Amino acid sequence: MVTIADVARHAGVSSSTVSYVLSGKRAISEETRRRVRTAVRELGYHPNAGARALAARRSHIIALMVPLRTDVYVPVMMEIAIAVTTAARQHGYDVLLITNDEGPDGVRRIAASGLADGLILMDVELDDERIPVLRAQGTQATLIGLADDARGVSCVDHDFVAAGALCADHLADLGHREIAFIGYGSGVYHRHAGYAERTLAGFRDRAGQRGLRFLHRTCEGTYESTAGALARVLADRPGTTGFVVQNEGAIGPLLTLLRTSGRTVPEDVSVIALCQDQLAEQFAPRLTAVTGSAQELGRVAVEQIMGRLAAAGDGGRPDDDRALLIPTLTVRESTGPAPLLP
Amino acid sequence: MVTIADVARHAGVSSSTVSYVLSGKRAISEETRRRVRTAVRELGYHPNAGARALAARRSHIIALMVPLRTDVYVPVMMEIAIAVTTAARQHGYDVLLITNDEGPDGVRRIAASGLADGLILMDVELDDERIPVLRAQGTQATLIGLADDARGVSCVDHDFVAAGALCADHLADLGHREIAFIGYGSGVYHRHAGYAERTLAGFRDRAGQRGLRFLHRTCEGTYESTAGALARVLADRPGTTGFVVQNEGAIGPLLTLLRTSGRTVPEDVSVIALCQDQLAEQFAPRLTAVTGSAQELGRVAVEQIMGRLAAAGDGGRPDDDRALLIPTLTVRESTGPAPLLP
DNA sequence: GACATCTGTTTAAGCGCTTCGACACTTCAA
DNA sequence: TTGAAGTGTCGAAGCGCTTAAACAGATGTC
Numbered sequence: 094m095v096t097i098a099d100v101a102r103h104a105g106v107s108s109s110t111v112s113y114v115l116s117g118k119r120a121i122s123e124e125t126r127r128r129v130r131t132a133v134r135e136l137g138y139h140p141n142a143g144a145r146a147l148a149a150r151r152s153h154i155i156a157l158m159v160p161l162r163t164d165v166y167v168p169v170m171m172e173i174a175i176a177v178t179t180a181a182r183q184h185g186y187d188v189l190l191i192t193n194d195e196g197p198d199g200v201r202r203i204a205a206s207g208l209a210d211g212l213i214l215m216d217v218e219l220d221d222e223r224i225p226v227l228r229a230q231g232t233q234a235t236l237i238g239l240a241d242d243a244r245g246v247s248c249v250d251h252d253f254v255a256a257g258a259l260c261a262d263h264l265a266d267l268g269h270r271e272i273a274f275i276g277y278g279s280g281v282y283h284r285h286a287g288y289a290e291r292t293l294a295g296f297r298d299r300a301g302q303r304g305l306r307f308l309h310r311t312c313e314g315t316y317e318s319t320a321g322a323l324a325r326v327l328a329d330r331p332g333t334t335g336f337v338v339q340n341e342g343a344i345g346p347l348l349t350l351l352r353t354s355g356r357t358v359p360e361d362v363s364v365i366a367l368c369q370d371q372l373a374e375q376f377a378p379r380l381t382a383v384t385g386s387a388q389e390l391g392r393v394a395v396e397q398i399m400g401r402l403a404a405a406g407d408g409g410r411p412d413d414d415r416a417l418l419i420p421t422l423t424v425r426e427s428t429g430p431a432p433l434l435p
Numbered sequence: 436m437v438t439i440a441d442v443a444r445h446a447g448v449s450s451s452t453v454s455y456v457l458s459g460k461r462a463i464s465e466e467t468r469r470r471v472r473t474a475v476r477e478l479g480y481h482p483n484a485g486a487r488a489l490a491a492r493r494s495h496i497i498a499l500m501v502p503l504r505t506d507v508y509v510p511v512m513m514e515i516a517i518a519v520t521t522a523a524r525q526h527g528y529d530v531l532l533i534t535n536d537e538g539p540d541g542v543r544r545i546a547a548s549g550l551a552d553g554l555i556l557m558d559v560e561l562d563d564e565r566i567p568v569l570r571a572q573g574t575q576a577t578l579i580g581l582a583d584d585a586r587g588v589s590c591v592d593h594d595f596v597a598a599g600a601l602c603a604d605h606l607a608d609l610g611h612r613e614i615a616f617i618g619y620g621s622g623v624y625h626r627h628a629g630y631a632e633r634t635l636a637g638f639r640d641r642a643g644q645r646g647l648r649f650l651h652r653t654c655e656g657t658y659e660s661t662a663g664a665l666a667r668v669l670a671d672r673p674g675t676t677g678f679v680v681q682n683e684g685a686i687g688p689l690l691t692l693l694r695t696s697g698r699t700v701p702e703d704v705s706v707i708a709l710c711q712d713q714l715a716e717q718f719a720p721r722l723t724a725v726t727g728s729a730q731e732l733g734r735v736a737v738e739q740i741m742g743r744l745a746a747a748g749d750g751g752r753p754d755d756d757r758a759l760l761i762p763t764l765t766v767r768e769s770t771g772p773a774p775l776l777p
Numbered sequence: 778g779a780c781a782t783c784t785g786t787t788t789a790a791g792c793g794c795t796t797c798g799a800c801a802c803t804t805c806a807a
Numbered sequence: 808t809t810g811a812a813g814t815g816t817c818g819a820a821g822c823g824c825t826t827a828a829a830c831a832g833a834t835g836t837c
Contacts, residue, residue, distance in 0.1 A: 137543070139544055139547035140548060141489070141548060142549055143487075143489035143494060144489045145485075146488070147489050152485060154531070157532070161521075167509065167510040168510060171513045172509075175503060178532050179503075179534060179536075182534075187531055187550065189496070189529055189530065189532070190530045190531070190532045191520070192520050192524075195524070201481070205436075205479065205480075205481035206481040206482060207484055208484040315716070315717055316717060316719040345718075346717075348691075349690075349691060349719065352695075375656070375684060375687070375688075376658060376687075377688065377691065379658075
């Protein structure tokens with residue numbers, strides 16, 4: 094194992110000089126810097142992570158707490174996790190993966206052991222138990238999602254209210270008057286998942302303003318569940334010409350069911366999805382969709398954590414940032430003008 | 436911050452005694468053990484990770500290297516990652532997430548810095564550049580996937596050859612004689628992704644033994660690509676009555692296309708998928724599928740790494756384990772007897 | 778010419794833990 | 808009765824790094 098002492102000897106300087114060259118925290122002559130860098134390269138030196146963490150009281154690790162649950166669209170989670178990892182590396186940080194089932198104790202463990210310098214929490218609930226723990230331990234953290242009381246932490250999320258409104262506006266602009274909103278399973282609403290409630294609220298408000306009539310139906314994302322939801326929609330409001338789908342699993346079944354019931358998209362009914370562009374492109378017809386960038390979410394979360402760590406390191410009190418990412422509407426083939434009344 | 440010295444003082448013993456109580460590496464009287472445990476609990480003590488890693492030369496972290504690429508079915512990756520994390524925790528280990536784009540340098544960085552005690556590599560290529568680095572550094576590692584030269588590392592993977600054979604057998608048993616194999620995009624085969632090649636080989640061999648005629652068509656997993664593949668199949672072999680689909684993205688489009696071309700599943704054609712059960716259940720009709728457990732894959736990978744670390748810690752030479760997980764066939768609604776010849 | 782200032786480097790004191798060897802005491806065998 | 812072996816605890820060294828403080832030498836100021 095190559096240590097800093099080996100590098101120092103090889104470069105003919107003291108080990109603190111090597112440390113200062115590597116950290117840039119003190120002025121070092123060009124000449125010395127060159128010799129040290131050469132020695133580092135020639136010996137293949139990598140600072141021992143444990144020793145560094147112990148001495149500097151910084152592990153250069155951030156923990157990412159991910160849900161175990163799979164009723165969220167999984168690829169999005171993975172995309173966020175990878176974006177977080179990539180962004181963190183650019184700041185010289187690594188990412189530790191923690192599962193949600195460790196709960197508040199997990200947060201305590203990570204914070205108290207100094208394993209990670211900061212945390213990013215996914216799948217946050219409105220009254221999340223982990224947040225008070227974070228505050229009590231004075232741990233720097235960012236939430237992906239919103240919480241009721243987010244003092245002492247930063248937050249970033251998609252602006253789901255805007256996303257819902259965007260859907261309502263688009264369908265209203267096309268002249269649709271009766272809309273069905275196919276949401277997540279009822280369990281998602283019962284645990285007050287912010288993204289589900291906020292999208293619905295955004296849609297509902299804008300729909301009201303634009304004079305749309307609408308139904309909200311929960312849907313588990315299976316074929317049967319989608320069939321059930323659609324049947325009830327068509328029974329209750331035969332004149333429905335617009336569909337907003339938030340549950341990714343319901344998209345395929347919905348399109349199939351509409352086709353088999355003799356309805357053509359977009360001539361007879363329009364369908365707009367709240368999902369990733371990649372997914373929207375996979376269907377025929379390609380779906381008009383409202384999307385937020387998962388990558389951006391991960392990137393911003395990392396920036397927030399880095400900002401907090403920098404502020405805390407300088408002895409300051411970090412700002413509790415609150416970022417809402419604006420979603421974009423991409424019009425594709427699945428939405429069109431409302432059919433003329435028969 | 437609570438240190439081991441605080442615990443020692445609180446319990447009226449020396450700090451080494453506390454350490455021995457926690458590690459169990461020396462006999463400690465029942466009485467002392469109780470007092471120490473109480474002190475730990477009362478003070479909320481968690482050992483400092485950096486100090487522990489430095490002194491014990493073990494970080495209690497394993498690194499998981501995941502692909503950035505998204506042509507693999509992402510939920511499977513996430514399921515493996517979560518299974519790895521959960522299994523590792525049961526051994527007192529945490530998981531560090533590394534992205535594949537760091538390549539061999541990433542392996543060097545992690546190994547040389549002592550950040551992780553071992554690595555789990557996903558998305559392994561047959562002549563993966565990271566493996567020689569692993570050997571050179573003497574780092575303990577497990578591959579999820581197979582490689583040409585895997586000396587010095589352990590491996591675990593699904594038995595894709597058996598999976599392919601299972602598909603051939605099932606369709607042959609049902610009396611089908613002309614089969615189409617809808618695979619991944621050509622890029623996947625060009626980079627010699629083991630899972631794609633081995634499934635195809637397993638299918639091909641068994642198909643040969645069972646006297647099946649078959650076509651292999653690549654498919655990118657989009658609607659257009661699936662439509663193209665299907666059109667060519669039906670043009671070249673109009674008598675095709677069985678479909679094997681490995682590309683998850685192609686499943687939905689294929690079912691839709693078969694339906695619109697007037698073919699009923701399973702009366703006219705049978706479809707068998709190589710995908711997770713969860714996904715297979717989502718379609719209508721529910722798909723007969725051949726599945727390997729992603730969770731099991733992650734779990735076994737962790738067991739292998741733990742075995743290697745234990746052996747290396749005792750000064751031994753770890754065994755290079757090689758585990759192939761047998762896939763299971765679940766018959767659902769999408770396969771049935773071949774139609775009688777007209 | 779004396780002193781302050783700046784630049785570049787070294788010395789040395791930890792960071793909080795593990796672990797080796799020493800030690801005190803008890804138990805057992807010869 | 809003595810020595811050997813076992814049991815339970817402690818003291819202290821050291822893991823590889825960071826960083827405050829000290830220091831040496833060059834440069835500038837009055």
